[in-house]
Amino acid sequence: xxxxxxxxxxxxxxxxxxxxxxxxxxxxxxxxxxxxxxxxxxxxxxxxxxxxxxxxxxxxxxxxxxxxxxxxxxxxxxxxxxxxxxxxxxxxxxxxxxxxxxxxxxxxxxxxxxxxxxxxxxxxxxxxxxxxxxxxxxxxxxxxxxxxxxxxxxxxxxxxxxxxxxxxxxxxxxxxxxxxxxxxxxxxxxxxxxxxxxxxxxxxxxxxxxxxxxxxxxxxxxxxxxxxxxxxxxxxxxxxxxxxxxxxxxxxxxxxxxxxxxxxxxxxxxxxxxxxxxxxxxxxxxxxxxxxxxxxxxxxxxxxxxxxxxxxxxxxxxxxxxxxxxxxxxxxxxxxxxxxxxxxxxxxxxxxxxxxxxxxxxxxxxxxxxxxxxxxxxxxxxxxxxxxxxxxxx
Numbered sequence: 473x474x475x476x477x478x479x480x481x482x483x484x485x486x487x488x489x490x491x492x493x494x495x496x497x498x499x500x501x502x503x504x505x506x507x508x509x510x511x512x513x514x515x516x517x518x519x520x521x522x523x524x525x526x527x528x529x530x531x532x533x534x535x536x537x538x539x540x541x542x543x544x545x546x547x548x549x550x551x552x553x554x555x556x557x558x559x560x561x562x563x564x565x566x567x568x569x570x571x572x573x574x575x576x577x578x579x580x581x582x583x584x585x586x587x588x589x590x591x592x593x594x595x596x597x598x599x600x601x602x603x604x605x606x607x608x609x610x611x612x613x614x615x616x617x618x619x620x621x622x623x624x625x626x627x628x629x630x631x632x633x634x635x636x637x638x639x640x641x642x643x644x645x646x647x648x649x650x651x652x653x654x655x656x657x658x659x660x661x662x663x664x665x666x667x668x669x670x671x672x673x674x675x676x677x678x679x680x681x682x683x684x685x686x687x688x689x690x691x692x693x694x695x696x697x698x699x700x701x702x703x704x705x706x707x708x709x710x711x712x713x714x715x716x717x718x719x720x721x722x723x724x725x726x727x728x729x730x731x732x733x734x735x736x737x738x739x740x741x742x743x744x745x746x747x748x749x750x751x752x753x754x755x756x757x758x759x760x761x762x763x764x765x766x767x768x769x770x771x772x773x774x775x776x777x778x779x780x781x782x783x784x785x786x787x788x789x790x791x792x793x794x795x796x797x798x799x800x801x802x803x804x805x806x807x808x809x810x811x812x813x814x815x816x817x818x819x820x821x822x823x824x825x826x827x828x829x830x831x832x833x834x835x836x837x838x839x840x841x842x843x844x845x846x847x848x849x850x851x852x853x854x855x856x857x858x859x860x861x862x863x864x865x866x
Contacts, residue, residue: 521861664732
């Protein structure tokens with residue numbers, strides 16, 4: 473089989489890129505290792521930056537998002553038993569975020585692609601990328617029990633940190649920068665209305681908590697826990713009790729969460745990772761294949777979207793002008809935004825979590841930083857600008 477762009481990975485990054493290239497008249501083949509049911513039910517991010525929302529609308533994939541998504545105009549920082557709301561539009565000249573689960577984005581994009589796009593092959597396991605440094609790379613994959621070859625002009629790796637595309641960049645060229653945090657998140661989905669109309673990021677002496685949502689009737693909630701925690705050690709009542717403690721308000725001591733059935737429970741390690749460069753020859757990395765951020769700043773899915781938006785523009789420019797200028801600049805262009813998001817995510821993470829190695833002095837510095845965010849319009853604007861999304865470079 474022959475195509476212009478081979479996309480490895482049928483998650484939101486690969487699917488959005490396929491959609492953008494289809495709209496630009498550039499042919500693609502997308503190879504996804506898992507089956508469709510699995511892909512459409514992977515629980516991941518749910519906070520979309522303004523730029524991601526705009527890109528989905530522009531791609532023709534925003535209709536259901538606009539009907540069912542929840543626009544958020546701010547977040548609440550909660551510490552010392554007090555809540556402090558940050559008003560995003562007031563701080564960013566009108567920008568906001570959207571709560572719309574990754575599972576729903578994937579369903580929308582798959583439906584569009586199945587109806588209008590190029591080949592999208594599920595259960596297609598990529599074994600190797602051959603000839604990354606040539607102008608005709610070949611993707612070797614297995615589909616329906618048969619070994620296949622896909623010849624193309626460009627290979628886009630949207631297949632995650634452990635994917636084949638990342639390994640197509642020689643170890644002598646590839647450099648990975650990493651940080652592992654000394655805590656994890658215990659996350660739950662619960663059949664109960666959200667705690668509040670917007671997200672609550674809570675710092676407490678007992679550890680961090682996040683009150684989020686998926687829909688008006690389903691809450692997404694997180695607790696900071698030690699690394700290596702087994703979800704089975706956290707019965708439902710213990711989780712609800714701990715959330716009550718960490719989200720408590722001093723001016724409303726009787727306040728309690730509305731409890732409901734917990735449908736899923738999992739532990740998410742916290743780490744940061746950036747691989748440089750994001751391009752080698754005709755192989756380009758996007759999303760988790762190139763970078764991972766702790767979820768505190770809600771940047772993972774949004775960084776993946778900005779990567780493929782940048783790449784789609786570069787591929788269209790190369791097709792229209794014959795110039796590889798934007799493709800050659802892809803890695804540097806994306807990495808500037810990636811490192812900005814890594815910095816923001818790290819800052820949010822360290823400001824809100826209890827580090828086991830922290831001294832009482834460190835604890836006071838944390839509270840000082842949070843008070844600054846709650847009282848300084850300049851500090852609040854910096855957070856709001858990053859949270860709603862930095863510009864996606866041309």
